[in-house]
Amino acid sequence: MAGTTSMRMREALNAALREEMQRDESVFLMGEDIGVFEGAFKVTEGLMKEFGEARVRDTPISENTIVGAGVGAAMAGMRPVVELMTVNFSLLAFDQIINHAASIPYMFNGQVRVPLVVRMPGGGGHQLGPTHSHSFEAMFLQIPGILVACPSTAADGKALLKSAIRDDNPVVFIEHETLYGMRGEVPDDEDVTLPFGHAAVRREGEDVTIVGILKMAHEAERAAKTLSEDHGIEADVIDPRTLRPLDLDTILESVRKTNRVVIVEEGWPHGGVGANLAALIQEQAFDYLDAPIQRVTGADVPMPYSKRLEQSAIPHPEHIVSAVLETTAGAK
Amino acid sequence: MAEQPETSTVQTPAGDLESSRGRSLPDADTCRELLRQMTLIRRFEEEAGRQYQRAKAGGFLHLAIGEEATIVGTTSVMEPEDYLIGTYRTHGHAIARGTDPKNVMAEIFGREDGTARGRGGSMHIFDGERRFMGGYGIVGGNLPIAAGLALASDLKGTDEVTVCMFGDGASNTGNFGETMNLAALWSLPIVFLVENNLYGMGTAIERHSAVTDLSHKAEGMGVPGERVDGMDVIAIRECVADHLRMAREDRRPTLVEAFTYRYRGHSAADPEVYRDKHEVEEWRQKDPIESFAKRLVDEGVVADGFLEEVRAQVEEQVVEAAEFADASPDPPLDSLYDNLYVLPEESGGWYAVDERTPDPFRGEREREAAERDRVRDLHEAGAAYAEEGDDEGRPADEAQGGGASGSHSREQGRSGHPRHDQRDEDDDRGDGEPEDAI
Numbered sequence A: 001m002a003g004t005t006s007m008r009m010r011e012a013l014n015a016a017l018r019e020e021m022q023r024d025e026s027v028f029l030m031g032e033d034i035g036v037f038e039g040a041f042k043v044t045e046g047l048m049k050e051f052g053e054a055r056v057r058d059t060p061i062s063e064n065t066i067v068g069a070g071v072g073a074a075m076a077g078m079r080p081v082v083e084l085m086t087v088n089f090s091l092l093a094f095d096q097i098i099n100h101a102a103s104i105p106y107m108f109n110g111q112v113r114v115p116l117v118v119r120m121p122g123g124g125g126h127q128l129g130p131t132h133s134h135s136f137e138a139m140f141l142q143i144p145g146i147l148v149a150c151p152s153t154a155a156d157g158k159a160l161l162k163s164a165i166r167d168d169n170p171v172v173f174i175e176h177e178t179l180y181g182m183r184g185e186v187p188d189d190e191d192v193t194l195p196f197g198h199a200a201v202r203r204e205g206e207d208v209t210i211v212g213i214l215k216m217a218h219e220a221e222r223a224a225k226t227l228s229e230d231h232g233i234e235a236d237v238i239d240p241r242t243l244r245p246l247d248l249d250t251i252l253e254s255v256r257k258t259n260r261v262v263i264v265e266e267g268w269p270h271g272g273v274g275a276n277l278a279a280l281i282q283e284q285a286f287d288y289l290d291a292p293i294q295r296v297t298g299a300d301v302p303m304p305y306s307k308r309l310e311q312s313a314i315p316h317p318e319h320i321v322s323a324v325l326e327t328t329a330g331a332k
Numbered sequence B: 001m002a003e004q005p006e007t008s009t010v011q012t013p014a015g016d017l018e019s020s021r022g023r024s025l026p027d028a029d030t031c032r033e034l035l036r037q038m039t040l041i042r043r044f045e046e047e048a049g050r051q052y053q054r055a056k057a058g059g060f061l062h063l064a065i066g067e068e069a070t071i072v073g074t075t076s077v078m079e080p081e082d083y084l085i086g087t088y089r090t091h092g093h094a095i096a097r098g099t100d101p102k103n104v105m106a107e108i109f110g111r112e113d114g115t116a117r118g119r120g121g122s123m124h125i126f127d128g129e130r131r132f133m134g135g136y137g138i139v140g141g142n143l144p145i146a147a148g149l150a151l152a153s154d155l156k157g158t159d160e161v162t163v164c165m166f167g168d169g170a171s172n173t174g175n176f177g178e179t180m181n182l183a184a185l186w187s188l189p190i191v192f193l194v195e196n197n198l199y200g201m202g203t204a205i206e207r208h209s210a211v212t213d214l215s216h217k218a219e220g221m222g223v224p225g226e227r228v229d230g231m232d233v234i235a236i237r238e239c240v241a242d243h244l245r246m247a248r249e250d251r252r253p254t255l256v257e258a259f260t261y262r263y264r265g266h267s268a269a270d271p272e273v274y275r276d277k278h279e280v281e282e283w284r285q286k287d288p289i290e291s292f293a294k295r296l297v298d299e300g301v302v303a304d305g306f307l308e309e310v311r312a313q314v315e316e317q318v319v320e321a322a323e324f325a326d327a328s329p330d331p332p333l334d335s336l337y338d339n340l341y342v343l344p345e346e347s348g349g350w351y352a353v354d355e356r357t358p359d360p361f362r363g364e365r366e367r368e369a370a371e372r373d374r375v376r377d378l379h380e381a382g383a384a385y386a387e388e389g390d391d392e393g394r395p396a397d398e399a400q401g402g403g404a405s406g407s408h409s410r411e412q413g414r415s416g417h418p419r420h421d422q423r424d425e426d427d428d429r430g431d432g433e434p435e436d437a438i
């Protein structure tokens, strides 16, 4: 069995890009400051040196156009990976992502595919204020025609990115800014990929199901530890890893066992990932629920800059513990 | 255009630009004020950088050191009712419009007395009263807004002009082309001013723009332009005054390309691998403050040593601003939802669906007292993570194993700015983790 190496998330993503570029000549990168500057978050460090300026392309500040150029190149047989500096800037590229990348394969009846990956980091915690700190998983989740990945560990980051590049569908690949420095064991084997639509069960318990994505997958684990130690409550903790396709089966299986659900995300509550998942769960497993599904979300405001306001607007383990206690009240 | 007597030239990487040396200076008071403002902005920015290193400010910090003449030259010829709108590098622009440096610094600190009560931060300074219509974190986002400000001035029949400042990198955004066309098509009273500091973040202009003569970049869209030495406050002043007149009187939008340079990195965490130290040195030789002070002495407007006097003055002002900012309280947690909406009496329905609001939402059942306490406690618990720094009491061993989870740690990066990431303590990179920089 091949071994593993301890890597930070940014290094794991970097390795995925490098390996896929070595493996497949049609893979190339485009993005603002990804070459000479080596990326705002240093995910593309060293890649321009290794692969040259033709395959690692610094672009002007033109988000919609570089995503669109990615769509075109993908239609013509390349496998572009476009980096957008933050998810907030992806809003400038929504036309190409939704009207074009997502629709083209369907609109032209499958005559052409768009094997494009658009990577973007999001999330709060760095005091970047209302134009740089949001979480748009829910918005991307809503769009038929694109896949959505949201890895929370270095190993998943690498394996999912490799799968995304090899996938024939357009993929929105969402990273979390505060996870780039996080370390994890990553398999050395270059053939390890992670097919989309497979959730990870990070912890097992009988009393409640906690679903969390990105940074909130970690906060959910921390909350579960507290629940176990301080309250004698044992939680299933599930990280869906991809939102489209969504491994609803794993979540439903857990719900049928625990009968209680808390869904955690950093994004806004209205029309959020949790709102969607709660609807799916009650449609599919209403008879198994013993309490209302609880959601823990980011505050319903643009992300404020002030450190205290920002931290108060982001979910923490305390919020999750409190929501679990609400949903399990009277059960024990 | 103004009469041009004997001219000398100033060399920039863009070629030779005409110096204002041959032209006469404005009156002595104006000259002193120009120098004072530039010096104040310089010292303010240095202090902001220092406070950032001390972790008094968070996020990204973009300093305009080196670009003072472009800022002050422009604002010095604007009327009080004219609008100014800019980027995320606009502490100085607000100060030049008359905003108290104390409030700008307090915003950088994220405090209650900041220009936006800590909501916006360094990238989003705003002072509506002084018609500084904002700094914006989205590159190019301010251009269409500028067109709207000018449109309103036009519709209201005023002779206000909007000055819209942005970077060379922003000239590549779709907003640039679309706004230029609209402004020309509708004859909007607007002066576009591109602060060409030769880089968009770490990408040099010849690597990001096919047309590097930005003064001509909007011509095809109906907006003619002119280049000016952005390190020369008098040249900027005269040039912008001309363009303001064209906008105000002739209703013609134009573009001014000011050649300038930022001495510091793009933001505080920029290792600057993309440019040569000599280049920075060369530009420092053209320092807008030193060169203007020297000219004032040479032409007998001020006595030798005047610059030192001004420096001492602004020193006091800036130190005071930092003290004021530090003494200003954090915004109260129950202000989280302030100004999200205007709430008309007659409207119904729930505006937000988050339980962090201290009072129940309109339409929501009255919360019981115990419930309200629980919500308030949770709100406090979340905010408390701001104080705990990054070591949130979690064992370091959580960081290992299966890629499961990392611990929060506070770590010094290259710039010495403490980090707020999920990282482990050990760092196998000799030079420390790379800093994020946008």
Ligand SMILES: Cc1ncc(C[n+]2csc(CCOP(=O)(O)OP(=O)(O)O)c2C)c(N)n1
Pocket: A032, A061, A063, A085, A089, A092, B087, B089, B137, B138, B139, B140, B166, B167, B168, B169, B170, B171, B195, B197, B199, B200, B201, B266, B438
């Ligand atoms: C739409 C968008 N894309 C990318 C960024 C990240 N970013 C911030 S500043 C910057 C460079 C801008 O350069 P320029 O317009 O020349 O202004 P300067 O910083 O030099 O003043 C970039 C790419 C952003 N803020 N907004």
Ligand SMILES: [Mg+2]
Pocket: B167, B168, B169, B195, B196, B197, B198, B199, B200, B201
């Ligand atoms: Mg620039």
